[in-house]
Amino acid sequence: MTTKRKTFEYAPAPESRAIVDIKSSYGLFINGEFVDGKGGSFKTISPATEEVLAEVTEATAADVDTAVRAARKAYETVWSKLPGSERAKYLYRIARIMAERSREFAVLESLDNGKPIKESRDVDLPLVAQWFFYYAGWADKLGHAGLGPDPKALGVAGQVIPWNFPIMMLAWKIAPALAAGNTVVLKPAETTPLTALLFAEVCQQAELPPGVVNIITGAGPTGQALVEHPDVDKVAFTGSTAVGKAIARSVAGTSKKVTLELGGKAANIVFDDAPLDQAIEGIVGGIFFNQGHVCCAGSRLLVQENVYDDVIERLKRRMATLRLGDPLDKNTDIGAINSAEQLARIKELSAVGDAEGAERWSAPCEIPDHGFWFAPTIFTGVTQAHRIAREEIFGPVLSVLTFRTPAEAIEKANNTPYGLSAGVWTEKGSRILSMASQLRAGVVWANTFNKFDPASPFGGYKESGYGREGGRHGLAAYLQGASA
Numbered sequence: 001m002t003t004k005r006k007t008f009e010y011a012p013a014p015e016s017r018a019i020v021d022i023k024s025s026y027g028l029f030i031n032g033e034f035v036d037g038k039g040g041s042f043k044t045i046s047p048a049t050e051e052v053l054a055e056v057t058e059a060t061a062a063d064v065d066t067a068v069r070a071a072r073k074a075y076e077t078v079w080s081k082l083p084g085s086e087r088a089k090y091l092y093r094i095a096r097i098m099a100e101r102s103r104e105f106a107v108l109e110s111l112d113n114g115k116p117i118k119e120s121r122d123v124d125l126p127l128v129a130q131w132f133f134y135y136a137g138w139a140d141k142l143g144h145a146g147l148g149p150d151p152k153a154l155g156v157a158g159q160v161i162p163w164n165f166p167i168m169m170l171a172w173k174i175a176p177a178l179a180a181g182n183t184v185v186l187k188p189a190e191t192t193p194l195t196a197l198l199f200a201e202v203c204q205q206a207e208l209p210p211g212v213v214n215i216i217t218g219a220g221p222t223g224q225a226l227v228e229h230p231d232v233d234k235v236a237f238t239g240s241t242a243v244g245k246a247i248a249r250s251v252a253g254t255s256k257k258v259t260l261e262l263g264g265k266a267a268n269i270v271f272d273d274a275p276l277d278q279a280i281e282g283i284v285g286g287i288f289f290n291q292g293h294v295c296c297a298g299s300r301l302l303v304q305e306n307v308y309d310d311v312i313e314r315l316k317r318r319m320a321t322l323r324l325g326d327p328l329d330k331n332t333d334i335g336a337i338n339s340a341e342q343l344a345r346i347k348e349l350s351a352v353g354d355a356e357g358a359e360r361w362s363a364p365c366e367i368p369d370h371g372f373w374f375a376p377t378i379f380t381g382v383t384q385a386h387r388i389a390r391e392e393i394f395g396p397v398l399s400v401l402t403f404r405t406p407a408e409a410i411e412k413a414n415n416t417p418y419g420l421s422a423g424v425w426t427e428k429g430s431r432i433l434s435m436a437s438q439l440r441a442g443v444v445w446a447n448t449f450n451k452f453d454p455a456s457p458f459g460g461y462k463e464s465g466y467g468r469e470g471g472r473h474g475l476a477a478y479l480q481g482a483s484a
């Protein structure tokens with residue numbers, strides 16, 4: 001087995017953080033300005049160094065109420081009265097500003113989240129601008145979206161997002177909501193609030209009418225107060241399945257419209273006729289992109305048995321070249337794990353993999369002395385009954401299983417409580433179509449993985465949630481009576 005590290009030595013190439021002005025403390029962004037909260041505060045740190053980046057306000061239920069009232073007033077008095085073409089102008093303005101300030105946002109995102117700068121710079125921020133441009137284009141064409149002749153907004157949207165793609169998830173939530181004519185109160189995750197707070201400055205720069213976008217910070221109780229607020233018309237949540245279920249229970253029996261984007265345990269299926277070098281890149285990108293903190297990560301690799309040895313050897317050889325370290329270094333492939341809690345979860349489930357008899361192999365990386373890190377890891381000899389084949393690890397850990405026939409691959413791929421995404425690697429177009437029609441997953445990628453486009457709907461089956469984000473479908477989630 002070739003596992004020896006053959007790699008170039010790269011000189012450090014750190015991106016300067018001078019472009020970002022991080023304030024020592026932040027208030028809540030309500031009604032167009034930063035205000036003090038009524039409760040306490042908490043610190044946000046860099047997961048790569050454990051350095052405290054800023055002090056952030058913990059919004060109380062009273063603060064949530066103030067923010068929802070501001071959003072309601074903005075909806076009634078301004079936003080719902082504007083024609084779509086006027087809303088579009090604001091969205092285009094925001095899109096342009098996000099493109100102009102993307103380097104600043106990318107650096108801040110990598111600092112607060114721990115993701116490599118080449119991902120925040122080349123994936124997250126470009127997609128953020130694309131999302132705003134795309135939905136800006138819809139704002140004056142809602143009557144042509146196939147959702148009725150004159151679809152109406154819902155009102156105030158309460159939006160709660162996770163820490164893995166903080167500014168991207170914000171864009172996925174805010175762009176369609178505003179395009180459809182709603183106002184929003186958004187809560188970023190407690191470990192990654194800084195890019196959302198910088199986005200508040202973008203709203204000011206774009207001269208968005210006060211109250212159309214409100215950003216409140218805090219942890220679970222703040223999110224709960226927001227989704228349970230009686231004057232919220234729409235709840236949009238991305239996060240864990242456990243919290244998603246709690247939210248579904250709390251809004252049951254109310255008139256609130258809900259979309260839930262939850263967890264996943266995607267199968268990435270490699271057939272023996274696949275272009276293997278390309279598939280290896282897809283496997284690596286599928287699970288190690290963003291440290292595996294990806295709901296649609298290809299965390300279960302299904303390899304056809306007759307190419308298993310070859311695939312594993314190539315995969316280990318490729319993994320040995322991955323560079324782990326400073327998220328701001330432009331050479332870095334694998335950044336920091338987002339928090340001590342997430343690192344503990346990854347370690348715990350990996351230990352379960354050992355205990356259940358799977359075989360662990362980790363890429364030979366040096367782990368920095370400070371911060372939260374986990375080397376890219378694969379488990380072989382995994383069976384469907386293993387917890388590491390069933391539960392979302394949400395880290396750089398791949399579980400490898402094998403199959404002999406397409407029917408067996410389908411059985412195994414669908415044997416999960418989730419259904420967010422899947423990947424198929426084969427040179428046969430007919431096999432791609434046949435697999436895609438049988439895989440119970442919201443997105444099926446063929447000979448690629450983790451590709452996103454604002455025009456393409458994204459969402460899950462089963463415990464991966466309900467509703468779709470992106471595309472025309474994503475508009476329906478923010479309009480009365482519409483279903484895409």
Ligand code: NAD
Pocket residue numbers: 160161162163164165187188189190218219220221222223224225227238239240241243244246247260261262263264294295296392394420460464465
């Ligand atoms: P989480 O559910 O713990 O937290 C997500 C957000 O919900 C945070 O902002 C948190 O403060 C808030 N929250 C916590 N408890 C709440 C409550 N009771 N009521 C309202 N809000 C509450 O999830 P996480 O650990 O931050 O994120 C990781 C999870 O998100 C993974 O399971 C991942 O698969 C999922 N995810 C899904 C998608 C998708 O599109 N399907 C995208 C990204 C992440």
